[in-house]
Amino acid sequence: MDFDRVLEKCGNFGRFQFVILILYGYTNILSSLHYFSQTLITFTPEHWCSHDDLMGLGAAELRSIYSNVSHPSCTLLSEVINGTGVASEESCQDWIFERENGYESLTTELKWVCDKSHQPAVGQSFFFLGSVVGTISFGFLSDHIGRLPAMLMAALSGATGDFITSFVHTLPWFAFSRFVSGLSTDTMYYLMYILVFEYLSPKRRTFGLNIILAVFYCFGLMTSPWIAMWIGNWRRYLWLASLPALGVLIYPLLICESAQWLLTKKKYDEAVACLKKVAKFNGRQVEDSVFDEFVKHYREKMNEESKLNKQMDTFLGMFKTPRLRRFTTTLLVKSVIITLSYDVINRNMEGLGSSPFKLFSLTSSVYLPAGFTILLLQNKIGRKGMACGALLVGAIITAVTGFLIAVLDPSENAVLLALMVGLGRFGTTVSYDAEIQYAAEIIPTSVRGQAVSNIHVVGLASSSLAFYVIYLAQYYKPLPSIFISVLMFLGALLCLTLPETLHKKLPETLADGERFAMNESCLYFPCLHKRRESLTEHEDRKSEP
Numbered sequence: 001m002d003f004d005r006v007l008e009k010c011g012n013f014g015r016f017q018f019v020i021l022i023l024y025g026y027t028n029i030l031s032s033l034h035y036f037s038q039t040l041i042t043f044t045p046e047h048w049c050s051h052d053d054l055m056g057l058g059a060a061e062l063r064s065i066y067s068n069v070s071h072p073s074c075t076l077l078s079e080v081i082n083g084t085g086v087a088s089e090e091s092c093q094d095w096i097f098e099r100e101n102g103y104e105s106l107t108t109e110l111k112w113v114c115d116k117s118h119q120p121a122v123g124q125s126f127f128f129l130g131s132v133v134g135t136i137s138f139g140f141l142s143d144h145i146g147r148l149p150a151m152l153m154a155a156l157s158g159a160t161g162d163f164i165t166s167f168v169h170t171l172p173w174f175a176f177s178r179f180v181s182g183l184s185t186d187t188m189y190y191l192m193y194i195l196v197f198e199y200l201s202p203k204r205r206t207f208g209l210n211i212i213l214a215v216f217y218c219f220g221l222m223t224s225p226w227i228a229m230w231i232g233n234w235r236r237y238l239w240l241a242s243l244p245a246l247g248v249l250i251y252p253l254l255i256c257e258s259a260q261w262l263l264t265k266k267k268y269d270e271a272v273a274c275l276k277k278v279a280k281f282n283g284r285q286v287e288d289s290v291f292d293e294f295v296k297h298y299r300e301k302m303n304e305e306s307k308l309n310k311q312m313d314t315f316l317g318m319f320k321t322p323r324l325r326r327f328t329t330t331l332l333v334k335s336v337i338i339t340l341s342y343d344v345i346n347r348n349m350e351g352l353g354s355s356p357f358k359l360f361s362l363t364s365s366v367y368l369p370a371g372f373t374i375l376l377l378q379n380k381i382g383r384k385g386m387a388c389g390a391l392l393v394g395a396i397i398t399a400v401t402g403f404l405i406a407v408l409d410p411s412e413n414a415v416l417l418a419l420m421v422g423l424g425r426f427g428t429t430v431s432y433d434a435e436i437q438y439a440a441e442i443i444p445t446s447v448r449g450q451a452v453s454n455i456h457v458v459g460l461a462s463s464s465l466a467f468y469v470i471y472l473a474q475y476y477k478p479l480p481s482i483f484i485s486v487l488m489f490l491g492a493l494l495c496l497t498l499p500e501t502l503h504k505k506l507p508e509t510l511a512d513g514e515r516f517a518m519n520e521s522c523l524y525f526p527c528l529h530k531r532r533e534s535l536t537e538h539e540d541r542k543s544e545p
Contacts, residue, residue: 001293003260004202009290010275011282012201019281020196020255021208025216026247027155027192032220033241034158035185036360038127038178039347040225041165041234042120043356044107045099047073049092059098074114100355101229109234110169117474121467123174128464130161130182135457138187147258151191152248158184159245166238186460188248198260199278207375210433214371221364225357266302268295313446313510315454321514328451330494331439332458337491338391338435339459341484342428343466345398345421348480351473352417353410359418366426373426374434382502382526383438388495390434394427395488402481431491441501444513496522 004012011017048054048062057065074092097108106112112119134154142150161181168174193209200208228237256278262271272291279286318328349356378386401420410417436452443451472479499517503526507513 001290001297003198003263003294006275006286006290006294007199007278008201009284009286010279011284012199013204014282014284016255016278016281017200020199021212023251023255024192024196024209025212027151027188028213028216029220030155030245030248031186031189032217033224033244034162034181036221036224036346037162037181037238037241038124039349039360040228040357041106041238042124043100043103043105044113044117044120044350045097045105047095047097047108047113049074050094050096054096062096100357102232103229103357104233106174106234118471119171119174121471123171123178124467125464126175127178127182127185128460128466130179131185131187131460131463132457133179134183134185134187135453135460137183138191139453142191142261147191147195147261148252148255151188151195152251154184154187154191155245155248156184158182158188159242162238162242166235166242186456190456195255195258198258199255210371210375213433214368218364218367221367222361225361229357263298263302268298271295313444315447315450317510318443318447318451318513321510323516323518324510324513327442327498327513330497331442331455334387334435334491334494335439335455335459336462337487337494338428338431340462340466340469341394341398341488341491342432343463344469344480344484345394345424345428347466348470348473349421351410351477352405352421353412353414354418359421363418363422363425366422367429370426370429370433373430378434378437379502380527382500383434383441384495384498384500385525385527386434387431387438387498388492390427390430391488391492391495394424394431395485395492397423397427398481398488399485402478402485405481406478428488431488438498438501441506442498442513442516444507444509446509500524500526502526 046059048066054062054065073095092114095111095113099108107117107120134157138150138154141153158181161177161179161183165174165177165181168177196209197205224241227240228234231237231240256274257270259271259274262268262274272295275291275294276286318324349360352359374386381389397420401417401424404413404417404420408416439455440448440452469480469483472483499520504517507516
């Protein structure tokens with residue numbers, strides 16, 4: 001009488017699961033508001049060096065006046081038009097900003113432009129350093145005090161960091177507050193994911209988790225820029241974005257702790273209490289003898305595992321054998337490539353001829369079709385085909401986007417560039433979401449939790465470089481796109497060195513992992529293999545007398 005059988009008796013797709021999926025959706029909205037808040041508060045609008053003679057002029061007139069200046073944003077015109085028509089360059093102290101609907105961002109209020117334009121990138125990189133510390137810290141806490149309290153603490157720490165950020169005026173305090181805010185990044189999402197995963201019917205996990213993620217995360221991304229413009233100020237936006245996090249305080253009243261975690265801690269009575277709560281919520285009657293047999297099963301199982309405790313596999317053991325070492329190193333590098341590409345493409349919205357707020361909102365709609373694409377294709381073309389194909393397509397689109405930025409005038413080709421940005425975000429979103437499942441299937445069961453967490457942390461650490469990559473546009477506008485397209489091409493090639501996992505018995509131990517897909521070609525794709533088999537069978541039938 002294992003957990004899945006007892007959960008089926010208590011109800012694995014009833015009212016309780018409906019509530020926990022709604023809370024999972026709410027958590028995804030919080031996650032989207034939180035994760036991309038630093039993008040919305042640091043948007044830098046078009047700006048020009050201020051001059052008394054320029055006051056009251058519109059953007060078109062300013063562009064015309066500064067048309068012959070190489071860096072109009074940071075060039076002071078001591079004489080708007082002098083005798084030779086050449087602008088004299090001096091140090092710029094004030095700027096005229098073309099604000100979007102009057103929105104006051106951090107960069108416009110604190111004037112972090114020109115010689116201070118690197119400061120938002122420095123401060124924001126601390127957000128991702130905080131995410132690394134938070135993933136490790138809250139991951140440790142979730143194993144010791146429980147998934148639910150760790151998730152609540154993570155969500156509240158992120159909201160606290162956003163709230164503190166709204167009061168800063170200097171770079172050190174900005175960096176500190178973003179570090180605090182980053183502690184909850186992804187942690188509150190994946191801890192809630194674990195809770196939903198464990199209490200949901202296995203047959204409905206893939207569909208339920210992916211669709212809820214796509215719909216609610218997409219909703220949060222599409223609405224947040226409009227909320228920011230409506231509020232009109234980055235400080236007030238952070239207040240509003242952090243306030244909904246208080247809603248997680250009602251979670252313990254509606255759902256319960258992970259019963260499987262309680263079992264690993266030998267808290268059998270509490271695990272049974274959680275399952276009884278699920279049964280009551282779903283209107284099911286379950287006899288006490290079922291729970292007695294359930295507890296007996298896990299007591300015996302834990303006793304057997306404790307005897308074998310000395311032979312347990314570890315994450316470091318994956319580096320001791322050649323094939324597993326290659327797989328693990330490839331997964332670590334691929335996580336860095338995908339996470340960095342995902343962040344850069346999702347945040348690089350400026351200088352493309354459109355309002356960065358509207359461009360961010362409209363292109364966020366790709367999250368929904370990206371979720372459906374994974375559902376429709378991943379089981380047909382295979383995990384490797386999905387990962388490799390998404391990265392390859394994303395690399396081509398990003399490279400083309402960089403080329404278009406170099407040769408076209410963004411103001412006259414805003415629609416085309418917006419379309420390319422949307423396609424680029426679609427490719428990276430598919431790559432990012434598909435990578436999680438692919439990595440989890442390659443890694444042996446015995447070290448899956450540790451390994452997936454470590455791979456995830458390495459990817460998050462690379463995100464601290466995202467703003468520096470975007471900053472490359474200060475030197476050459478297409479440079480971020482060119483850099484990311486090269487990385488994504490490399491990621492697509494690396495995927496070819498990994499084994500296919502579709503329709504295969506997944507490795508359980510490190511020994512299984514070393515032998516997994518031993519004789520498989522690097523160009524093996526299930527969809528092509530099936531087609532070749534069907535053609536061979538067809539030819540054989542034709543050759544029969």
